[in-house]
Amino acid sequence: MAPNQRLFTLGGIDEASRSVRVVASTSDPVLGGYWDSEKDEWLPRQEALVSWKLDRFIENNVILWAHDQSQLPIGWGTEVQQTAAGLEMRITFATCEANPKAEEVWQAVKAKLVRGVSVGFTYGTETKEQRDGETVSVFRDNELNEVSVCPVPADAGALTGFRAKDHVEAARTDAGEADAVVRTDFMGSVSKFSRTQVGGLRVPARVTRTGVLPYRRPDGTIRRELRHPDEVFNTDSLASLHGATVTDLAHHKGLLSVANWKDATLGHAEQVRRDGKFVEVDLVINDPTAIADIENGRLHDISCGYSCKLFAEPGVYNGEPYDVIQRRIRYNHVAVLPKGKGRAGTDVALRLDAKDAAECVETPDPENERTDTMAEPQTKTVIRIDGKDLEYGSAAHIKHLEDAHLADLQKAETEKKQLVERCDKAEGKADLFEKKAKKSEEDAAEEEKAAKSKRKARERLLRRAIRAMRAYTDEPDGDEEKMDALEDELAELSDKDLMLKVVRCDAAYAEDKDIGAKPEAYIEAIFDSLLKSGVTRTDGIDSVTKILERVKRQDPGHKDPTSDARTKMNKTAQDAWKQPLT
16 A cells, blocks of 8 residues: 555445445554655554645545546545544445446445545655654645545544444444443434435434433532433333424423424434433434534534423432432423533433523533544535535535535436437337338338239230231241240330230231320220231231131142032022922
């Protein structure tokens, strides 16, 4: 790993926005090194990065994969801030359409195959400091160039949204040492959270506990009140907490009613449960401003507003003396407060049960020492968006993000409508092409059928014409070559010319020069009549006579049957007088 990179762990995955919340760098010492030019070798050293210059990163806003500057960025960083935990931000991954590699890394992050994030930076000013008896090179005002998602985490102390001790204790529980578990959550502060279906936050929180709590009365005296487990975990008491309104500091100074509920509500409490001596709930928060303030650490502490009955029954509970006992505890609301507005190191910041119990004494509770990583930013961060300088987390910043989100939704809706219209047009064109293709197939079939019928008619006409021409021509049997040439000639003629050639062979039309100007139907009628009645030679000899003449040429001894018939007829006529009259 290069000397200007640090690896830390990803966390806080939000699938709805394709983002993860990360602590990109902490001030904890890590093993780094530098190149000693005199010794010409790489020398290791402990390094701590304390503060950052963010202008260059915020302006360029580049998230890379494994510091590969030759490839397209896979996303961008938002909510960049320096906190007590270190350098925090949210990484939002680009879509698959913008960069397929971004989608690949995003899927790996969701599957927890990739858990590391690394900073690429330029060292700032260096000082040598002693930490835990070891010399550490502490660098301040380091310039952040880019942040990369990397496959190998190197700093287990930068766990986003979780505390290191929580992980140690969870490991002990998994190992079966349940009695050794010590919860270090600060009861009354926001820590881990997840997203709801509508984009809100679901925040697990401890809102109260059993034990003796000191309260300051208006006259300055202290009264110690016992919250006994029988009262704290009473079924009716816990039921009043289920569905209780989540509100803010402005509405936490009195109990809520129907008159101010609508203006006061940020969300509600649900999933009320007992956790040892604590009461734990899930706070579902849907107010955009409150969500942003929780994410950037402005809203941090939690306190309950409730009513109860005080019974003057002094005694000692678990070694602690008390003056009164709280009974019939009924919850009205849960307030999410700015850091420091709740009780420092205790479980409940304010009890609103009576006018004489106006203020809760601020006494530390070592068992519940804060170890969360969502402290208020040390300095204000100004970011530049669309040419405007905005304070990070301010109302103007939140409004800008909301407007941009609304614009993105409107743009997506417009693009959706355009895509639907394009799909409808494409479907219409496809239907038209399909119908045209079907019509073309039908037309082609009809054309083929018509062409076939036309070919058959032509062949039949040609055969009839050839037979007629053979009869008219009466060529000697041996002169087939001339007849073949005649057939070839006829085959080249059009239907009209073909029929006209046959008609002109007939004696009645041999000298008719005007017949060629007649319509084709006129000539076709004559052609059909000639073929049906028998062809006639131009010299007046009919077809029967033509056949007899051919027979005579072939058989000189043949007797003409017409002569015999004529002779018989003449003899009958001559002997007719011999026959008696009837």
